Amino acid sequence: MPLPSRCPPAHRDRVLTRTGNLTYMPDWTAPSADGPVAATLALPGSKSMTNRALILAALASAPTVVRRPLRSRDTLLMAGALRALGVGITGETDWTVTPAELRGPARIDAGLAGTVMRFVPPVAALADGEVIVDGDPRARDRPMGPLITALRALGAEIDDAGRSSLPFTVRGRGRVAGGTVTIDASSSSQLVSGLLLAAPRFDKGAEVRHEGPPVPSAPHLEMTVRMLRSAGVPAEAGENVWRVGPGTVDGGECPIEPDLSNAAQFLGAALVTGGRVTVRDWPAETAQPGDALRGLLERMGATVSYDADGLTVRGGGTVEGIEADLRDVGELTPVMTALAALAGSPSRFTGIAHLRGHETDRLAALVAEINGLGGDVRELADGLEIRPRPLHGGMFHTYDDHRMVMAAALLGLAVPGVEVENVGTVAKTLPEFTALWTRMLEG
Incomplete structure (x- = not known):
């Protein structure tokens, strides 16, 4: 497997602007921990929920107030895409979304956001006029063919010049027939979610059937169905089949x-340093895949508790290696791999072959960068095998991938001298990351 391309100098060291573009900042030395951390943190809103809420609000019959949305590159790009189609989005702490008649011509910048490139085209098909969808260079390598084929089967017109990838033009006619479609969503659950979110506005709704290897990140599909139902849309899920009826999307309020x-x-920092970290406002019940951290970190040696203050993880001073199928929680793989590299015994993570098609080839990137610090990570057909070894400092390249920044920071707690290239790319989902990381270390 060839290694992912590293960022050329012209694309390094970027930070978020208010429009979702990136500007430059210096590389970042990941701080090491002097002792056990002890911190209570409040984290920004969910990217997955924010971008789903924006799509549903854009298609609603009345304005929606999205409470405490995440403001990051991915969500600002989503807001920009919907504004380009005529939707009103205003506000600071909360976003008020005012639906409007969708129109072109428009040009959509998806950046590297899978939710933008996969959720917006079905909406663009409902617009009146042409909508061009493109993104960062790496976005043109991300799987889009199944979505393009499915939209055509449902009645949309798309010109992709035979590429089955970005860039392409959606020739909106103001409506989409809808109906039943079969799709191979084994590369991303977003391919299904994108169709379901727009389906209430299709003439016949949509029945989406999956045929192929298992769909990864299945909890995100549950999140999509839940949010549709919360907006008054008839939606149901079966085994590899999802149905959304035509109808009205309710406005109102949507907390994130x-x-x-x-x-x-x-x-993970609590586990690495033998300390304590509490994340406030952790939901008692949720469809977010990140809730799986409770069980995963317990298996790696942490003590996990939940109360009115939030979720608390306490480390016992050692990290234990584990074997785990991460298919449903692939986005946790970079941080889990960093933890495993600092463990006292080997780990093996499987079910994550689809990560080769994410912001970068995450499997190859993790192998290259952790091994570059002296580690022993081996790529499997569908995962990674990690054999802990003493690590040393050095440059950790991040490949325009926010999760790689987070993995590097965790390694830096125990390994002095980890230099993180392009730390600004973390603005994709967490612009406040370095400030929050420093605050955690300061208690």
């Missing part, structure tokens, strides 16, 4: 939970 996947490195 904290992003539990973005808690991984903070909670």
Whole structure:
């Protein structure tokens, strides 16, 4: 497997601007921990919930107030895409989304956001006019063919010049027939979610059937169905089949939970340092895949408790290696792999072959960067095998991937001298990351 391309100098060291673009900042030395951490943190909102809420609000019959949305590159790009189609989005702490007649011509910048490139095209098909969808160079390598094929089968017109990838043009006609479609969503659950979120506005709704290897990140599909139902849309899920009826999407209010996947490195810090970290406002019940951290970190040696203050993880001073199928929680893989590299016994993570098609080839990137610090990580057909070895400092390249920054920071707690390239790319989902990390270390 060839290694992913490293960022050329012209694309390094970027930070988020208010429009979702990136500007430059210096590389970052991941701070080492002087002792056990002891911190209580409040994390920004869930990217997955925020971008689903924005799509549903854009298609609603009345304005929606999205409470405590995440403001990150991915969500700002989503807001920009919907504004380009005529939707009103205003506000600071909360976003008020005012639906409007969807229109083109428009040009959509998806950046590297899978939710934008997969959720917006079905909405664009409902617009009147042409909508061009493109993104960062790496976005053109991400799987889009199944979505394009499915949209055509449902009645949309798309010109992709035979590429089955970005860039492409959606020739919106103001409506989509809808109906039943079969799709191979084994590369991303977002391919299904994108169709389901727009389906209430299709003439016949949509019945989406999956045929192929198992769909990864299945909890995100549960999240999609739940949020549709919360918006008054008839939606149901079976085994590899999802149905959404045509109808009205309700406006109103949509509160956003904290992003539990973005808690991984903070909670992992408690395990690495033998300390304590509490994440406030952790939901008692949720569809977010990050909730799996409770069980995963317990298996790796942590003590996990939940009360009115939030979720608390306490480390016992050692990290234990584990074997785990991470298919449903692939986004946790970089941080879990960093933890495993600092463990006292080997680990093996499987079910994550689909990560080769994420922001970068995450499997190859983790092998290259952890081994570059002296580690022993081996790529499997569908995962990674990690054999802990003493690590040393050095440059940790991040490949424009926010999760790689988070993995590097966790390693840096125990390994002095980890230099993180392009730390600004963490703004994809957590612009406040370095400030929160420093705050955690300061208690």
